[in-house]
Structures are given as structure tokens and as C-alpha cells.
Amino acid sequence: MEHITLLLGIVIVTALVFDFTNGFHDTANAMATTISTGALRPKTAVAMSAALNLVGAFLSVEVAKTISGGIINEQGIRVEVIFAALVGAILWNLLTWLLGLPSSSSHALFGGLIGAAVASAGWSAVNGSTIVTKVLIPAVAAPIVAGLASMLATRLSFAVGSRADEKATAKGYRAGSIASAGLVSLAHGTNDAQKTMGVITLALVTGGVIAPGSNPPTWVIVSAGLAIALGTYLGGWRIVRTLGKGLTDLAPQQGFAAQTSAATAILASSHIGFSLSTTQVCSGAVMGAGLGRKGGVVRWSTATRMFVAWGLTLPAAGLVGAGAELLTDQGTWGTVATGVLLVAGAGVIWSLSRRKPVTVDNVNDVEAEPAGVVTTAIAAVIPPPAGQLASADAQTDPATGPKVTIPAQTTGPRATIPAQTTGPSAEPTSPATV
Amino acid sequence: MKIDWAALGSVFGVSLVVTVALVGLFTLGVVGLAKKESPRGGAALAATGAYACFAACAAAVAYGIYLIVS
Numbered sequence: 001m002e003h004i005t006l007l008l009g010i011v012i013v014t015a016l017v018f019d020f021t022n023g024f025h026d027t028a029n030a031m032a033t034t035i036s037t038g039a040l041r042p043k044t045a046v047a048m049s050a051a052l053n054l055v056g057a058f059l060s061v062e063v064a065k066t067i068s069g070g071i072i073n074e075q076g077i078r079v080e081v082i083f084a085a086l087v088g089a090i091l092w093n094l095l096t097w098l099l100g101l102p103s104s105s106s107h108a109l110f111g112g113l114i115g116a117a118v119a120s121a122g123w124s125a126v127n128g129s130t131i132v133t134k135v136l137i138p139a140v141a142a143p144i145v146a147g148l149a150s151m152l153a154t155r156l157s158f159a160v161g162s163r164a165d166e167k168a169t170a171k172g173y174r175a176g177s178i179a180s181a182g183l184v185s186l187a188h189g190t191n192d193a194q195k196t197m198g199v200i201t202l203a204l205v206t207g208g209v210i211a212p213g214s215n216p217p218t219w220v221i222v223s224a225g226l227a228i229a230l231g232t233y234l235g236g237w238r239i240v241r242t243l244g245k246g247l248t249d250l251a252p253q254q255g256f257a258a259q260t261s262a263a264t265a266i267l268a269s270s271h272i273g274f275s276l277s278t279t280q281v282c283s284g285a286v287m288g289a290g291l292g293r294k295g296g297v298v299r300w301s302t303a304t305r306m307f308v309a310w311g312l313t314l315p316a317a318g319l320v321g322a323g324a325e326l327l328t329d330q331g332t333w334g335t336v337a338t339g340v341l342l343v344a345g346a347g348v349i350w351s352l353s354r355r356k357p358v359t360v361d362n363v364n365d366v367e368a369e370p371a372g373v374v375t376t377a378i379a380a381v382i383p384p385p386a387g388q389l390a391s392a393d394a395q396t397d398p399a400t401g402p403k404v405t406i407p408a409q410t411t412g413p414r415a416t417i418p419a420q421t422t423g424p425s426a427e428p429t430s431p432a433t434v
Numbered sequence: 435m436k437i438d439w440a441a442l443g444s445v446f447g448v449s450l451v452v453t454v455a456l457v458g459l460f461t462l463g464v465v466g467l468a469k470k471e472s473p474r475g476g477a478a479l480a481a482t483g484a485y486a487c488f489a490a491c492a493a494a495v496a497y498g499i500y501l502i503v504s
Contacts, residue, residue: 059503133437141442149450153457160458164465172464176491183498190502257457264456265449267501272448274441 008207010339011079012200014086016227019196021093022105023053023231026192028239029102029262029282030184033289035363036244037255039174039181042235042360048178049185050233056189057197057225070130071110072117079206080328080335081116082199087342088112088321092313094349100238100246100358101309104277106195110135111317119322120329131314134275139310142265142276143284150261150285154292157253173252180259187266188278189228196224237358243283245364246302248290258282258289280310456494463487 004012030052031045040048089108096103110131117125161169201216210217244250250258262278262285269276283306290298327334327341466484469477 056502129436137437137442141446145446145449149453152450153453156454156458157461160461161465164468168468169464172460172467176460176464179491179495183495183502186499186502253461256460257453260457260460261449261453263498264453265445267498268448268452269445271501272441272445274438274445276445 004209005207007079007083007335008203008209010335011083011086011203014083014090014339014342015196015199015203016223018086018090018093018105018109018199019193019224019227020231021090021097022192022196023050023228024234024236025093025097025102025105025231025239026188026278027232027235028243029278030181030188031235032240032243032282033250033255033259033286034174034177034181035240037174037177037250037252039177039252039255042237042240042363045181046233046235048182050229052182052185053189053193053232054225054229056186056191057193057221057228059186060190060194069134071127071134072113073121073125073127074202077117077202077206078120079203081113081120081325082203082206083335084116084119084324084328084338085109085112085321086199087324087338088115088317088319090342091320091345091349092317094346095316096309096313097236097238098349098353099305099309100242101306102239102243102279102283103306103309103313104139104279105192106277107135107139107310107313108317109195109199111314112321114314115318115321115323116325118318119325135314138269138274138276139280142269142280143287145269145276145284146261146265146281147284147288147291149265150258150288151292153257153261154254154289157257158293161253170252173256177252177256177259180256180263183263184259184266184278184282185232187263187270189225191270191278193224193228196227197221200224235360237360237363238353241358241363241365242302242306243286246299247283247286247306248296248298250286250289251293254289254293254296257292258285261285261288452494456491459487460491463491 027046027049030049031040034040035042035045039045086109089105089112092103092108092111093105114126114131157173197216197220200220201210201214204210204217204220205212205214248254262282265276265281265285266278269281287298287303290296324338324341327338330337463484463486466480466487469480
């Protein structure tokens with residue numbers, strides 16, 4: 001651990017912070033459906049997921065030798081470029097967390113790397129066709145693959161199990177979805193913790209601390225595993241809520257079908273060698289499960305916001321990465337300034353999140369819009385989610401216990417006034433049936 | 435630009451078939467167990483079938499762990 005310069009130290013810490021946000025962001029992928037269907041209590045779910053992430057980090061012997069998979073030219077990459085890329089990826093992860101939108105952490109890292117590499121060495125540093133084959137096509141394919149599988153599985157499950165007693169079967173489906181969620185967590189630990197190990201190892205090689213081609217030191221493996229597990233344990237409850245409750249309403253067998261399809265698609269894709277983003281696979285699987293049930297709904301306003309976030313991930317993280325790279329290029333003060341800006345940005349996002357905190361206690365409540373400047377800005381770009389809260393109220397499955405109040409019936413003489421104020425829930429938007 | 439359509443196609447096919455098969459098997463198992471608790475007959479047969487289904491699903495999970503570790 002000798003010869004670690006200040007810059008290298010900062011990069012290592014930043015990489016671990018990215019790893020933390022990665023775990024934090026991706027808790028939802030593995031556990032959102034198990035939490036929303038009541039298979040596991042929220043705290044138990046994240047603890048299990050964190051433990052499996054940690055185990056996963058130690059399982060794989062083959063450590064990522066490349067951090068971008070050939071998207072950028074990593075020959076002679078400078079430590080500053082890695083730092084700038086991480087800044088872009090972390091800020092995008094935090095912003096999407098604030099908005100409660102699941103988005104791929106790997107794509108955020110790719111975006112940051114592309115932006116920083118372009119700012120540092122021009123467009124020739126980026127391999128355009130690899131972006132298409134490794135990012136764009138998988139991003140489109142992932143939700144379709146997992147969504148269709150999950151939809152058909154949900155239909156089959158409802159058809160086969162239609163005559164069985166719901167109470168007797170729910171327990172079984174919940175147990176099944178816990179197993180599937182465990183597989184997703186384990187796979188996530190091996191893939192994503194490795195990515196951070198790759199980043200730190202590359203930085204160490206670039207900084208001349210370890211020889212090129214050597215395996216990551218043990219302290220790198222341990223710290224990367226711990227960072228992702230800690231992030232997972234603290235849980236990005238906003239995203240858990242969106243995925244578990246916001247996109248659609250899930251009965252136990254839907255949660256099971258969604259989680260099984262996600263686990264299968266993730267394992268199949270990494271085994272066959274056409275890697276799909278875990279986040280997009282899981283989101284697609286949840287939507288598919290929603291569509292597979294007779295009369296099931298997908299809240300397309302929420303889904304659209306999610307798709308917009310996916311589309312923006314690469315350019316947004318790239319812009320921040322490029323800006324950070326230009327700043328770090330100014331010398332030591334620039335690097336320090338970038339670090340300060342990162343901390344400040346994270347602080348602002350965190351304090352905005354405190355206005356309407358989503359915690360372990362209210363994670364299963366019906367989705368409420370996080371208010372904030374950013375939400376308004378995003379809402380201006382996409383079709384406004386008019387009546388979204390109304391549809392959330394109106395479309396909630398009666399069986400899952402919505403908290404719809406009917407003041408008009410109970411308040412007697414002054415019935416007209418509350419009836420007016422609750423107007424939106426009286427006109428439900430037509431559910432998107434299949 | 436070379437897009438590996440064959441790999442994408444097999445990911446698609448494998449995901450679809452395996453997911454539907456697993457969920458179908460598991461549902462049969464769950465329904466079979468629920469039947470065991472009901473007062474009607476055929477309980478032993480239903481339970482045996484259910485455990486066979488669960489065993490197949492457990493084998494699939496074991497294979498999944500094997501894929502992650504290897």
C-alpha cells in the first residue's frame with residue numbers, strides 16, 4: 001500500500017462510494033417484489049440481500065480486467081479520468097434515487113467514463129459501435145425478454161392455480177420468490193462488486209502501485225464487498241417502493257413470477273454472453289407480471305418516467321463526467337474542487353430527499369410523488385403525470401388494502417366539499433388491460 | 435458493427451422457456467400442497483407430486499448457484 005498518492009486515495013474512496021450507491025440503488029432489483037408482496041419484512045429482506053451480495057463478492061475468481069468492456073480505450077487512461085467518470089456516475093445514481101427511479105448503475109458508470117474520456121482525449125477514445133452492442137441493444141432487449149417471460153409465467157400461474165385456495169398458496173409463492181430474489185442478490189454481488197474491484201485495480205495499475213495484469217489485493221476485494229453490502233443494507237427505499245408498488249400491484253404469485261423471470265434472464269444472459277442490465281431486467285419483469293394478470297395494470301406514467309431516465313443515463317452521466325474531467329485537468333485545485341462539488345451535490349440531493357423521506361416504515365405505502373425542483377424539471381420534459389395519484393388510488397387492488405377514504409359517505413351535511421377535494425379519485429383512468 | 439443476434443435470441447428463448455417451466459412447476463407444487471390440506475381425497479398423490487415439483491425447482495436453483503460460482 002506504499003506510494004498511494006493523494007489523488008489515488010481520492011479515487012479509491014470515490015470508487016467505494018460508487019460501489020455503495022450501486023448497492024443502495026440496486027436493493028430494489030432483488031428485493032422490491034419480496035417486500036411489496038410481504039414475503040419478507042423490509043429489514044429482513046435487505047439484510048438477506050446484503051449478506052448475499054457480500055458472499056457474491058468473494059465467490060467469483062475471475063475479476064473484471066476491464067471496467068468498460070471495450071467501450072472506451074483504456075490504454076493509458078489517466079487516474080483523473082477514472083475519478084471524473086465516478087463523479088458523473090455517483091451523481092446520476094443519487095439523482096435517480098431521489099426521483100425513485102430504477103436505472104442501471106453500470107450504464108451510469110459507462111456514461112461517466114465516456115464523457116470523461118471524450119473530454120480528456122476526444123471522440124476517438126470512444127468505441128461507438130460497442131456502445132450500441134453493449135449498452136443500447138441490451139437496454140431495449142432486457143425489459144422485453146424479462147417482461148414477456150414474466151407475463152407468460154404469470155398467466156400460466158393464474159390459470160393453473162385458479163381453483164386453489166388463495167390463502168393456502170400465498171405462502172408457497174412467497175417462499176419461492178425469496179429463493180429467486182436470493183439468486184438475483186448473489187448474481188448482483190458477483191457482477192457489480194467485481195466492477196468496483198476492476199475500477200480500483202485499474203487505478204492502482206495506472207498509478208503504478210501494482211504491476212499490470214495482477215489480481216486485486218485482498219483489501220480491495222474486502223472493501224468493495226463491504227461497500228456494496230452496506231449500500232444494499234441501508235436500502236434505496238424510494239426505488240423499492242417504485243418497483244414494488246409504483247409500477248403495478250403485485251399479488252404473491254406475480255411477485256414470484258417476476259422474480260423468477262428476472263433471475264433466469266440475468267443468469268441466462270451472463271452465461272450465454274449477452275449481458276443484460278440487472279435493473280432493466282427486473283423492471284421489465286415487474287411490468288410483465290403486472291400485465292400478465294387479468295385486469296392487471298401498469299402505471300405507464302411511472303413507467304415512462306423510468307424509460308426517460310434510462311435514456312438520459314448515458315448522456316447525463318457523460319456530461320457530468322466530462323465537466324468533472326475538464327475541472328480535474330486544471331491541476332490539484334481542480335481535483336479538490338471536483339471532490340468538493342461531488343460532496344456538495346450529494347448533500348443537496350440528500351437534503352432534498354429529507355423533505356419526503358421514504359423509509360423502512362412507509363416503503364409499502366401507495367406511491368407519493370417526491371416533490372422537488374428536479375421532479376418539476378423532469379415533469380416538464382415528459383407527458384405530465386396528470387391524475388397519477390388518482391390512478392394510484394383508484395387502481396390499487398382492494399385485496400392489498402388501499403387507504404382510500406370516502407369522506408362523502410361519512411361527513412353528512414358538508415359532504416359536498418370533501419367530495420370536491422377528492423375529485424380526482426372519483427374518475428379513475430381506464431386501466432391498461434391486456 | 436457486429437450484433438450477436440444468435441446470443442440475444444438464445445437468451446430470449448432460454449429465459450422464456452425456463453421461466454415458464456419453473457413457474458409452472460412451482461405452481462403445480464403449491465396447488466398440490468394446498469389440495470393436501472383440503473378435505474377431499476387424493477391427498478397422498480397430490481403431496482407426492484408437489485414434492486417432486488419442488489425438487490425440480492430446487493435443482494434449478496442449485497444449477498443457478500453453480501452458474502454464478504463457476
